[in-house]
Amino acid sequence: MKRIIVIGGGPAGMQTALSLKAEGAIPLIVEKESELGGKLRGWHRLFPSFTPAHEVLGELRRRVADAGIECLTGAEAAEVEPRQVTLSDGRRLACDGVVVCSGFTLFDARIKEEYGYGIYDNVFTSVDLERMLNQGRVALQNGNRPRRIAFLHCVGSRDEKVCQSHCSKVCCVTGVKQAMEMKELFPEADVFNFYMDIRMFGPGYEEMYRRAQQDYNIHFVRGRISEASPTIEGRIQIKAEDTLTGRPLKMSVDMLVLLVGMRANDDNGRLAARTGLRQAPSGFMEPRDRFLGSAGSGVEGIFYAGAVTAPKNLGESLCDGAAAALAVRDYLNPCER
Incomplete structure (x- = not known):
């Protein structure tokens, strides 16, 4: 043998x-x-x-x-x-x-300094969130429940600035799944997903995406976040552009989740x-x-x-x-x- x-x-x-x-x-x-x-x-x-x-x-x-x-x-x-x-x-x-x-290897979100990972409180990666979900304790640094949560797609994917031109394939569907999980934990929270385009290629993925919108009332915004910064209230202020309307957007959130790609x-x-x-x-x-x-x-x-x-x-x-x-x-x- x-x-x-x-x-x-x-x-x-x-x-x-x-x-x-x-x-x-x-x-x-x-x-x-x-x-x-x-x-x-x-x-x-x-x-x-x-x-x-x-x-x-x-x-x-x-x-x-x-x-x-x-x-x-x-x-x-x-x-x-x-x-x-x-x-x-x-x-x-x-x-x-x-x-x-x-x-x-998972992309190191600290490389994208403009998003504040490892610098500001309540900026997490999708991997951090999976760990918190496993531990059964998802909360802000001060222990409070988040009222507004933002997910950012394609962190370390499709980004020539960090030599990651490829699509990591599973980030979009992970972002939708995690947004639904957060809505289940915090039904009173507003949940936003910022994306370049949604790539739902697998069996059951598109159906899940539709459920996220229709049954969970998750908001999907076409546009990338350009930067994040802390506010005096301890929240995270994000700046983005809604590329469907062509309008700039500024929003304060309690939690920012970076969907990190594969490298x-x-x-x-x-x-x-x-x-x-x-x-x-x-x-x-x-x-x-x-x-x-x-x-x-x-x-x-x-x-x-x-x-x-x-x-x-x-x-x-x-x-x-x-x-x-x-x-x-x-x-x-x-x-x-």
């Missing part, structure tokens, strides 16, 4: 390992964190069904455990070759192939340089063929799954894991193709 190393123990990595095991291979998950789950560990409820994230994560972990898949946590891959993975502590792991499922991992460049892999202009890894070889890397024996190649939602990452396992099977058994 062939041993395949899966780099990354997030949803894509876990599904890749499960599918590899079903194909008769021996997968080994190498995860740099202390436990499996990746970014999914920090999410509250999943769009568009509002399924609790811990239910999906728990089921994936259960399947991995029941399958007897070996997991090496607290271990980081430093060098990747088709027949060997070298860890940061110098250990070398022999293998017959590698699937890279190292995912993405490529910093070590993608090092990974590409040492192994002959390719990066896309966005910094994500470039697959061998976007249509007929999306799981392949262009280097024999190295494969991809999940958001290491582009921003993806959870369902796409899980499907990627199954597809990567099939690509590995064909690579290991060329006569059976």
Whole structure:
């Protein structure tokens, strides 16, 4: 039986390992964190069904455990070759192939200083809000309930000024989901979403967007916030332009939520340089063929799954894991193709 190393123990990595095991291979998950789950560990409820994230994560972990898949946590891959993975502590792991499922990095909202994240009270990111929802305590810094909440889309996405020209794909739907959750918690609050354009590409997404407007009375304003500043009352004043009417807009809010996008991992460049892999202009890894070889890397024996190649939602990452396992099977058994 062939041993395949899966780099990354997030949803894509876990599904890749499960599918590899079903194909008769021996997968080994190498995860740099202390436990499996990746970014999914920090999410509250999943769009568009509002399924609790811990239910999906728990089921994936259960399947991995029941399958007897070996997991090496607290271990980081430093060098990747088709027949060997070298860890940061110098250990070398022999293998017959590698699937890279190292995912993405969240954009650091502090880079966009004009929005005041890390400077002013009550400016949060979408990740902060997910954590607060998980903890069951969403409140302003002074403990009060927010009366007016603003969400800003595309922070760290579609922004050439911070070298992030790509669309992060899931920010729009995340903003709609979180706006609905805030309206459920604070039905008396006014909730505004400021956007460039709403991209609702997935099944059930457009329906959720309509529910947000019709059933939750959430306000959607086409226009980006240019800056945020504190008021003497301790609120956040935002300046924007309603691009549908062409009018400037000034508003004070109690809470500003920045919907941060996905960016490529910093070590993608090092990974590409040492192994002959390719990066896309966005910094994500470039697959061998976007249509007929999306799981392949262009280097024999190295494969991809999940958001290491582009921003993806959870369902796409899980499907990627199954597809990567099939690509590995064909690579290991060329006569059976």
